[in-house]
Amino acid sequence: MPKLVANEIATMLKKRISAGEWFQDGRMPPERDLAAEFGVARNTVRRAVGFLEEDGTVVRHVGRGTFLTATDPTSIAAMVSRMEGTSPADMMEIRQLLEPAAAAFAATNASATELNAVREAHQAACEASDMPDFEHWDAEFHHRVFACCRNDFLKEIHNLMRAIRNQSPWFEMKKRSFSEERRQVYCREHQALLDALVCRDPDGAKTAMLIHLKTVEKNLLGR
Amino acid sequence: MPKLVANEIATMLKKRISAGEWFQDGRMPPERDLAAEFGVARNTVRRAVGFLEEDGTVVRHVGRGTFLTATDPTSIAAMVSRMEGTSPADMMEIRQLLEPAAAAFAATNASATELNAVREAHQAACEASDMPDFEHWDAEFHHRVFACCRNDFLKEIHNLMRAIRNQSPWFEMKKRSFSEERRQVYCREHQALLDALVCRDPDGAKTAMLIHLKTVEKNLLGR
DNA sequence: CTACATTGGTTCAATATTGGATCAGATAAA
DNA sequence: TTTATCTGATCCAATATTGAACCAATGTAG
Structure with missing residues (x-):
């Protein structure tokens, strides 16, 4: 099902990930920072990151942060x-x-x-x-x-x-x-x-x- | 200046859809925005979008928005x-x-x-x-x-x-x-x-x- | 080890957005 | 006139977003 702002944020995040933005240590910024950066509430960012978690592009750990999963660059x-x-x-x-x-x-x-x-x-x-x-x-x-x-x-x-x-x-x-x-x-x-x-x-x-x-x-x- | 009728708006919307305008996330602008853009009352836009809904090119959800159904032939x-x-x-x-x-x-x-x-x-x-x-x-x-x-x-x-x-x-x-x-x-x-x-x-x-x-x-x- | 800061997880009430529906009046064509 | 359509407005219902608070897991400084 399509979503709204959260979906757009998810799309932006995906783009930035595939552009190699956070590849140096594989760690994404905290949700609170992303919320501030995008100018939306943390709940919305959480939903967006939730979508990334669903397709497996990201994993989250309480207290540690959100990390990119090693994506196979040869995958279609x-x-x-x-x-x-x-x-x-x-x-x-x-x-x-x-x-x-x-x-x-x-x-x-x-x-x-x-x-x-x-x-x-x-x-x-x-x-x-x-x-x-x-x-x-x-x-x-x-x-x-x-x-x-x-x-x-x-x-x-x-x-x-x-x-x-x-x-x-x-x-x-x-x-x-x-x-x-x-x-x-x-x-x-x-x-x-x-x-x-x-x-x-x-x-x-x-x-x-x-x-x-x-x-x-x-x-x-x-x- | 020709008057915009619901039917004409419907065909314009169809053109813009087939030109790929809203394919990125499949979401159309809110009816109120379209009404402003076309310089027409929202009721008219509603009828126009209603036609698109009838041919099944679009589905509408209260509180969420209007979404394109055509994903298939252009799906990557x-x-x-x-x-x-x-x-x-x-x-x-x-x-x-x-x-x-x-x-x-x-x-x-x-x-x-x-x-x-x-x-x-x-x-x-x-x-x-x-x-x-x-x-x-x-x-x-x-x-x-x-x-x-x-x-x-x-x-x-x-x-x-x-x-x-x-x-x-x-x-x-x-x-x-x-x-x-x-x-x-x-x-x-x-x-x-x-x-x-x-x-x-x-x-x-x-x-x-x-x-x-x-x-x-x-x-x-x-x- | 302890104390504290950071970070994701969860819940809740208030507000905003959006499609759904209806109505009275204006406009235009037959 | 009659008929149909468009307009502008109002209210409703469903959904999304917000802002806040609190919890639990982890990391860090002392």
Whole structure:
């Protein structure tokens, strides 16, 4: 069941743990200190830490303190939690690695039905009236390109990237960098990519995707 | 200025949900906040949210809040479990996409310390006496190349691939395809890659990695 | 060893937050 | 007009948070 402030505090604590905050001695600050730091009552911190105790990321001892359990860095859960802290710059670098290649795969592998799905997402993005609507169809467009690749693993990697980018700090960033002018540029670039796909032109698709991602990077990171 | 009706608000909310706005903890803002944000009475927001509740996209709890029900397709756990079923062919395709690029990054970004770590893993693999030992240092060699990339996300993707390949069906496959002769080929190819890295030759490193992975693919998939 | 400070464990009453429900009046469309 | 919808307001019920006090286990200084 979802929780409120306590849950948010638990999330913050997890982030700071996975960022390596208290790894030197594995000991967390006292609950009273955390309460003061977060500006909430100790009871609330206690609930938050209770959640961490439930998933076993932490153990508590009366009179001694709260300690991190030795998390296996090779566990998939640990990897995923580290991935969630991916910086926008790192993410864009990998997108520029994967997505042009995916576009090239798509040009040779896509079925007519799949290409139609890409086209539909493109048109919906072009007709979108506001930022969340456009954002949705933009993401859907990229996702449907990956769906054409016939490589399930690649598709899942893209799902992972999409999920990371859907987290709130990213959302704020995208909202800041959005403008009607940029939306129209994106639509033109999507169109170029779509054209290359229907022409079954792998190199053209690859190039079109790379150009598009360079634009996105410039808008998002401001460089 | 068009008037906001409950239905329109409902569709706006749906868009924002599908754009990933509140996925971080699945909790929507309080109705009173939404009412203020949309500049509309709370009753109207209540009807709008009521529609979302009817389609089951949302559940409401008195005193707690309104929560998204859609967790599944975007759940990271679900993605990872799908990834675990990745076929060797799909995996090799993505390795050939990522690892040559990673090798190129490594050639330009690696510190001397990191290059030494790569060399150590290479030597340990060359001196390995049995297949599990070699397998370990081989994986470690590739991992240390990724560690040179200065892109944490890329490093984690490689961790993920490594974890998947460490599962038992993969191990059996690797055991079948192993031979002393092949081990020596791998060592020579690793050496070529290492040489390119210490020469700070991105293109050479990329090519060496690609050649190596083609060999691995041929041995593993028999084609 | 003793005395004291620190820290997590527990409980309780008061307050704040949040969704649920209803009503009278205003506004707009048919 | 009639009908439907939105508004602004009020109260209720369920849940969360607060602030405080006290307990028990542990560590530390003397």
